[in-house]
Amino acid sequence: LFTSDIMWIVSFSNYTHQVWIIPVQLGLVLYLLYNVLGYAAFVGAGIIVVTLVLNSGLAHAQRGLWRSLMVLKDKRMKVLEAAFSTIVDQKVETVADRQKLLPDIQAHREKELGALWGAFSLSAVVTAILYTAPILVTTASLAFYTLVLHQPITATKVFTSLALFRSLRAPLIGLPQITAHFMQALVALRRLRDFLNLTEKDPNLVLTPNQLTAVQYEQYATNNVDIAIEDGSFGWDADKPMFRGLNLQVKRAEVVILHGDDKSGKTSLCNVILGELEKYEGSVFVGGRVAYCSEDPWLQRLTIRDNILFGKPYDRARYNLVLEACGLRVLEDGFPFGDRTVVDGTKLSKADRIRVALARACYSDADIYVLDIAIDETTFQSCVLGLLRHKTVVLVSEDPAVIESPCIDKRFDVGKNVAVENKAKAKLHGHLVDALPSTSSSSLVLFRVSRGFQTDLHPPGRKRFWEEEAHILEQDVPSRCGRRTGCSRRSRASWSTRYVPRRHTDNLRPCDASFPCQNSFKKMATPARRPTKRSAATSKRRGGRLWAFLW
Structure with a gap:
């Protein structure tokens, strides 16, 4: 959307003034031809009108082909990105395993090539018509002038009319190119319009302390509540909500584990906390700044350090603590440039990308951490129970060692919508765990x-x-x-x-x-x-x- 579509709009900007210059140029040339050839000039004008009408119909069909071509291109790119992610994450190295990914890619590529062939064939027809239009206009006008009007052709009229007809050649030849760019830019503008006209996110999906009155906030502040979901109904479809009667309360500095069967809604529950899921009933309260790690980490094409800092000033002690807690020391020592290695310039596994994303979240020093990532027991102990021991953490995990850890405060079974307090949590003196x-x-x-x-x-x-x-x-x-x-x-x-x-x-x-x-x-x-x-x-x-x- 923000690459190819923007490119089409920018390329059309070079021809913006041609849209009004070409009609003015055609009108002036036809007026001069009328002064030279009389009514015979209208024969050429008629051919030009027929050509423009035919070109308009072909341009309409061309616009539909370009729209379908962009949709097919988006689908192919998604399949291609999924294939590359599979190769990198699962370390598919053999040719036989990679061949299994080809049929789906080739099928989408064949569809795209079919649409591309139709679009360029139509462009060739439009170009051929408009290249032959000046010749047809000249021949028809002179033939009508001599055969129908029975007017003698002098050298002055012939060369003057030929010069004027030659002036029609440039706008008529440039018209198909401008029309093609205009149709592509129009499709791109409509795609951007549809994106910008999407429904804005409701600011009341998630209530924050700034949106509550003093009396309402006191109820949460008295009990040190950081996250509260009360009788919530959430989903993408109002008729079939994913959650009904959802209740969850997380207090400050608690560690809550979300677990459940596959596709039970663990990621969707994280989206509820973030305010990304539609709310139909109930309320959601989040009492602090939130740092989120998704199961598919997003990293910039920057160095490992820049991805972790994410625009924040560099603090050496803080940065080193984050590296140690997230297990990035081994990753840093494994590259010749250490943490100055560009992320896309090397092959990082999904586990390493998750560690970098986790380090970025930890370095942000947020109040609440929503971690929809798979971490091992060592990282859980050093990061969640160590570095983030004073923070509120909501972690999605299927690791039995993490779920049964005596140091967590609560387990929430997403499929059953049941929260279980951990009564066996270790009670240690001071702030130690x-x-x-x-x-x-x-x-x-x-x-x-x-x-x-x-x-x-x-x-x-x-x-x-x-x-x-x-x-x-x-x-x-x-x-x-x-x-x-x-x-x-x-x-x-x-x-x-x-x-x-x-x-x-x-x-x-x-x-x-x-x-x-x-x-x-x-x-x-x-x-x-x-x-x-x-x-x-x-x-x-x-x-x-x-x-x-x-x-």
């Missing part, structure tokens, strides 16, 4: 998250993960490490298994305790170095080098 498995990797250290500062863009209860301070957990039994005043060492067994990569704590300097303690990590602008004593010979040698350099 004991979700990640233990590891012996030296690239990980234990950390605790404390409350970050609040801003106007983040109401109370919203936290920004990259501004949170990392430090070691405390234990109930106080004891001193003896290295620094006020430094309380804690038992390693009491620490939570929450992890953060060591590369994000390279600027933290440990104290001299035999094991980490409360004040083990102290913020520094740069990695600290232990001062060393220089010998007199070393100082003298370096001083001599300095004087030699200055000399």
